Amino acid sequence: MAIENKPGDEFDTVFSLNDSLELSSHHDYEAAQARIFKIIVIGDSNVGKTCLTYRFCGGTFLKNPEATIGVDFRERTLELDGESIKLQIWDTAGQERFRKSMVEHYYRSVHAIIFVYDVTSLCSFESIPEWIDECSRHSVGPLVPRIMVGNKCDLRDRREVPTSAAQCLADSYNFPLFETSAKDPAEKEHVDAIFLTLAYRLKSHKPLRLKQPSESSIRELWSHREQKAETCQC
């Protein structure tokens, strides 16, 4: 199993309006070579979705992340058994006020879903069935692979969600369960394993091609973000 960032790859790529044109030529070239899969990361606010995504795409712990507004995109290309697989990861907003108008975009053409809770927050764990229901309401098919992740395992003294309870819930949905920490560098391989598990599942699917988000769709998403940010400067 090899994970490889190609020369010239942004180690941590976040699309923005300013660089979308520049990126598209580079990405068109890569898209011709790599199969692209859209993965969304969802769960309550503050559970560590951004930090997990950043750990996987950027290799480090993101200090002082801001609440996600709408969505952030990051991506990483993996070499699996000689094949390029590009994971396009949608880090979604946990706060209702920052996600409302974006939900349809999250679920459209999704290939895999990561449900995240915080092992130090029972409340975030109890929300998982609601996040799963939201997927069903948006017609995500049963064959879309899903994984459940308990984050912040480094905070051992503050744990509120026992592994046994989490395993029980994951089993009831037939999802794999991972417990990890975006913060603890020793857990880096576990974070990689979450995404690799999905990458291998997706790789064995029929060749699905996801187009890079077009410039107009990125523009639309970012204008939602900006409107939300303006409305929420409170």
Ligand SMILES: Nc1nc2c(ncn2[C@@H]2O[C@H](COP(=O)(O)OP(=O)(O)OP(=O)(O)O)[C@@H](O)[C@H]2O)c(=O)[nH]1
């Ligand atoms: N101790 C510890 N703190 C973490 C970990 N992951 C994230 N955090 C902290 O948890 C807080 C929230 O992290 P984010 O990654 O922004 O959470 P989020 O789920 O993306 O939040 P929203 O964008 O509001 O949906 C930040 O203060 C992080 O530093 C972890 O593994 N361990």
